Amino acid sequence: MTTVLGIADLTVTYRRAAASALIGISLEVEAGEILAIIGESGSGKSTLARAIADLLPERTEVAGLLRWPGLEGGPRAGRDIGYVFQDPGSSLNPVLSIGEQVGEGARRHLGLSRRAADAEVLRLLTRVRLPEPERIARAFPHQLSGGQRQRVAIAAAIAAQPHLLIADEVTSSLDVVVQAAIVELLVELVRAENMTLIFVTHDLALASGIADRVAVMAEGRLVELGPVADVIAAPKAAETAALIAAHIDLTTPPLVGEAP
Amino acid sequence: MSFLRRLLSSPTGAIGAALLSVIASAALLAPWISPGDPLSIAGPALLAPFSDPALPFGTDRLGRDVLAGLLHGARTSLVVGLAAAAASVLLGSMVGTIAGFAGRLVDEALMRVVDAFQIVPGFLLALAFVSVAGGSLPTVIVAIALSSWAQPARLVRAEVLSIRERDYVAAARVIGMHPIEIAFKEILPNALPPVFALAAVIVAAAILTEAALSFLGLGDPNVVTWGSMIAEGRNVLRAAPFLSVIPGIGLVVAVLGVYLVSEAAGEALGRGGRP
Numbered sequence: 001m002t003t004v005l006g007i008a009d010l011t012v013t014y015r016r017a018a019a020s021a022l023i024g025i026s027l028e029v030e031a032g033e034i035l036a037i038i039g040e041s042g043s044g045k046s047t048l049a050r051a052i053a054d055l056l057p058e059r060t061e062v063a064g065l066l067r068w069p070g071l072e073g074g075p076r077a078g079r080d081i082g083y084v085f086q087d088p089g090s091s092l093n094p095v096l097s098i099g100e101q102v103g104e105g106a107r108r109h110l111g112l113s114r115r116a117a118d119a120e121v122l123r124l125l126t127r128v129r130l131p132e133p134e135r136i137a138r139a140f141p142h143q144l145s146g147g148q149r150q151r152v153a154i155a156a157a158i159a160a161q162p163h164l165l166i167a168d169e170v171t172s173s174l175d176v177v178v179q180a181a182i183v184e185l186l187v188e189l190v191r192a193e194n195m196t197l198i199f200v201t202h203d204l205a206l207a208s209g210i211a212d213r214v215a216v217m218a219e220g221r222l223v224e225l226g227p228v229a230d231v232i233a234a235p236k237a238a239e240t241a242a243l244i245a246a247h248i249d250l251t252t253p254p255l256v257g258e259a260p
Numbered sequence: 261m262s263f264l265r266r267l268l269s270s271p272t273g274a275i276g277a278a279l280l281s282v283i284a285s286a287a288l289l290a291p292w293i294s295p296g297d298p299l300s301i302a303g304p305a306l307l308a309p310f311s312d313p314a315l316p317f318g319t320d321r322l323g324r325d326v327l328a329g330l331l332h333g334a335r336t337s338l339v340v341g342l343a344a345a346a347a348s349v350l351l352g353s354m355v356g357t358i359a360g361f362a363g364r365l366v367d368e369a370l371m372r373v374v375d376a377f378q379i380v381p382g383f384l385l386a387l388a389f390v391s392v393a394g395g396s397l398p399t400v401i402v403a404i405a406l407s408s409w410a411q412p413a414r415l416v417r418a419e420v421l422s423i424r425e426r427d428y429v430a431a432a433r434v435i436g437m438h439p440i441e442i443a444f445k446e447i448l449p450n451a452l453p454p455v456f457a458l459a460a461v462i463v464a465a466a467i468l469t470e471a472a473l474s475f476l477g478l479g480d481p482n483v484v485t486w487g488s489m490i491a492e493g494r495n496v497l498r499a500a501p502f503l504s505v506i507p508g509i510g511l512v513v514a515v516l517g518v519y520l521v522s523e524a525a526g527e528a529l530g531r532g533g534r535p
Contacts, residue, residue: 055430058363076436083434091427095449105435156431 003069004164004196005029005052010064012044012051021047023220025064029164034190034197036207036228038243039217046086048217049168049200053083070163079109082157082195084186086169088149092141098125098152099137105159124155128185147178151185158189165190166198171206183210204243208232216240266528267521273528276520283514287334294328298484302328309502320489320503321496330510333486337467337514340401344466347405349412349459353448356416361424361443371417374410382407386469390478397480400473404466412455412462419451453529460522464515471511486511 005028012022022044029035039045050056052066054075068075075081082105085091092101102124103117112120118137125133128151141149150170157165167186171179187210190197201207207214207228214231216224218239224231235241267273286293302315302325309318309326317326359370377385389403423429424447432442473479474487481488486507493503 053434055433079436081434083431085427085431087427091431093428093432093446093450096446104432104437108436153431156435160435 002031003028003067004031006065006067006069007052008065008067010048010051010062010066012047012056012063013061014057015059015061019220021220022051025222027215027222027225029196029198031070031163031196032194033212034187034199034210036211036214037198037200037217038202038204038207038214039239040202040243042219043217044220045200045202045217046168047220049083049166049198052198053081053166055083075164076109079160080162080164082160082162082165084150084153084157084165084167084170087173088146088153089141089173091153092149092156094141096140097137098139098141098144102137102152102156102159105156109160120159121155124159125152127158127189128152128155130155146174147182150174150178150182154182154186154189158193158195161193162195164196164198166200168200169202171201171203179206186210204232204247216243263528267524270524270527272520273524276517276522276524279513279517280521283334283510283517284338286331287338290328290331290335294325294331296328298328298332299324299482306496306500308500309506317506318500318502320492320500326489326503326506329484329489330486330507332484333489333507334510334514336397336483336485337470337511340397340404340470341463341467341514341518343401344404344408344470345459345462347401348409348462348466349455351405352409352412352414353416353452353455355409356413356418357420357443357448357451359413360417360420361439361447367417370413374413377406377410378414380407382465383469383472386473387476387478390473395473395478395480397483400470400479403473404469407469408462408465412458415455415458416448416451419454420447423447423450454526457522457526457529460518460525464518464522467511467514467518 007028008026010022010025011020013020025048037045037048047056051062056062071080099118099121103121106112106120107114107117121137122133125136130136130148130151136144136148136152141152144152170186171182174182183206186197186199189195199207199211211228213226214228215222216231216237216239218237223237223239224235231240232244235244268277301323303312303319303323305319305321305323307315307319310316311318315325315327317330319325355370355374359367385407386403389406390399393399393403429442429446432446437446470479470485471487471490474485475491477488477491479485479488489507490504493500493507497504
């Protein structure tokens with residue numbers, strides 16, 4: 001296994017924040033794996049994802065090291081990293097057509113002409129299993145449903161054929177059925193194109209279904225890292241056990257008392 | 261398309277658009293309705309309106325056709341209003357986008373310049389500029405644009421400050437777009453709708469400023485404008501008040517039309533927009 005990305009002792013402190021958002025994170029991301037980063041809200045998992053993609057706000061203090069063994073001189077934005085955001089309603093520009101936004105990465109990094117990029121857009125939209133790609137390429141974001149928008153966002157993120165895809169809570173704003181479809185699509189794409197996926201989520205059940213390894217975060221620290229089966233079966237950290245215990249499914253006793 | 265329909269469906273918008281189209285067609289058809297130089301002598305001096313079918317609105321002190329002046333004056337008013345508003349919105353949105361997107365020192369510096377322009381009363385600035393640079397149509401346009409670009413600059417900056425934090429801007433950064441490209445392709449188009457509503461108000465103000473400048477004799481003396489016609493009629497206000505009243509009505513109709521349309525446009529933007 002080769003390492004795509006090595007993170008060493010990464011500490012991130014936002015401007016005017018009393019505490020650091022990330023404290024001494026060290027982990028390695030292997031080529032071709034699906035790494036789930038889980039944790040509750042505020043545990044720093046999105047900050048970690050943004051730090052990897054160099055999306056932290058200006059004047060944020062970053063200490064530590066990001067190593068990219070396969071890439072000389074660090075990753076080129078868009079070419080080497082694709083990023084899918086939480087809310088597809090705000091990650092697509094309302095005034096640009098879908099075709100234009102999906103084609104941007106392909107035109108920029110693969111050097112395609114406008115016509116070739118248009119054909120590539122149709123291929124990508126078909127690839128993320130959107131019906132009627134010609135119509136959708138001409139549409140604007142507000143004409144699509146949430147699930148369709150997220151598929152478009154994924155198409156835009158993989159347009160330049162990056163090696164590493166970061167999915168930051170991509171299913172949080174979708175309903176459960178669409179969530180499953182999007183996750184299935186991501187996994188299928190990652191396996192087929194031989195990409196590496198960093199899947200950030202607060203949903204342990206979702207993560208355990210698809211990931212090879214999980215990294216559990218709590219209060220800015222990495223509390224546990226290991227193969228998914230080991231972590232679920234025998235959590236070492238108290239925070240992981242708490243996350244597993246907090247999982248709600250149909251066998252969970254009702255949280256709200258039934259009315260007498 | 262649906263925006264246009266919404267605009268025209270409100271009574272405000274419909275009346276405004278009707279008034280504006282009257283003025284615009286008068287301006288466009290001026291060379292055919294009253295051909296020749298509107299400043300040339302067409303009949304006896306101080307002919308009262310509606311007394312001669314060939315000169316329906318009468319003539320002024322020198323015997324020049326008032327109708328011809330009115331029609332050709334509409335051209336000047338519209339050209340100056342539109343050109344000055346376009347120039348000030350263009351300059352304002354450039355400065356606003358750069359200030360909002362670059363932030364820090366650049367923002368600070370540009371906004372102090374904007375402050376300086378906002379502190380000076382707009383009309384005084386235009387007056388000073390025209391009296392130094394001389395009265396021609398382009399200088400009048402530049403003068404009005406200089407006195408009104410600060411407002412759109414502030415508005416665009418405020419919009420950009422909120423838009424630059426949206427996810428699609430971050431998405432553009434991950435794709436690897438150049439910051440300047442992000443600012444003008446991803447951010448600026450989203451910041452423009454409120455600026456367009458403001459632009460209409462700027463057009464109305466520019467028409468008035470132009471009229472005031474020519475009233476004071478600072479416009480282009482070789483071009484007939486409503487302002488210069490009012491000033492011309494002032495000398496014989498008791499004997500022939502129509503000489504000032506007729507171009508005055510033209511001015512009122514033009515400004516009212518622009519205001520009504522801008523009202524309706526602002527409303528249609530707020531009501532419609534995107535779901």
